Amino acid sequence: MKNSFINLHIFDSLYKTEYLFILVFIVFAIFLSGIIIFLSYFLSVQNPETEKLSTYECGFEPYEDSRHKFNINFYIIAILFIVFDIEAMFLFPWTIMLSTLDITGFWSMIDFIVELGIGFLYLLYVKGLDWQ
Incomplete structure (x- = not known):
């Protein structure tokens, strides 16, 4: 001991x-x-x-x-670009390493993609991309 x-x-x-x-x-x-x-x-x-x-x-x-002053929609588009650019940054190594990942790595990235898709659908639902 x-x-x-x-x-x-x-x-x-x-x-x-x-x-x-x-x-x-x-x-x-x-x-x-x-x-x-x-x-x-x-x-x-x-x-x-x-x-x-x-x-x-x-x-x-x-x-x-x-x-x-700028229209706020320019900032929203810029933030969305950053979010989906980061998603692409995560997707490239994931697709390269997909054959060596176990089931946890696969489903964690699928969960990540689904959550971003739900966020994008919500953005379309509240008409966040419509110019006024």
Whole structure:
């Protein structure tokens, strides 16, 4: 019994050591990012002009202010594109590994596809894609 306790203690020590390296790496990355942002802000030349701050329209003078409201449907289409793009990203490796997967891997992906299909049918039902 005492021997198994020692093995668990060694495992716990190794477990903490592995996460310590990850923690040190994250702290170092945050510190280095902060230093780079700090240096770029204070060492850059701050010379804003009206020409630099205006919108670029292929060499023409801007016709109107470019900061106007967009229709919310553009955002909905963008979010749907991201969702179905992620679905495609999951489907490609699944189809490649389909012959080596067990029944759990097969049905979990079928469940994923069905849930996305139900979400898409609900979106059609509430007319989320109709322009008003």
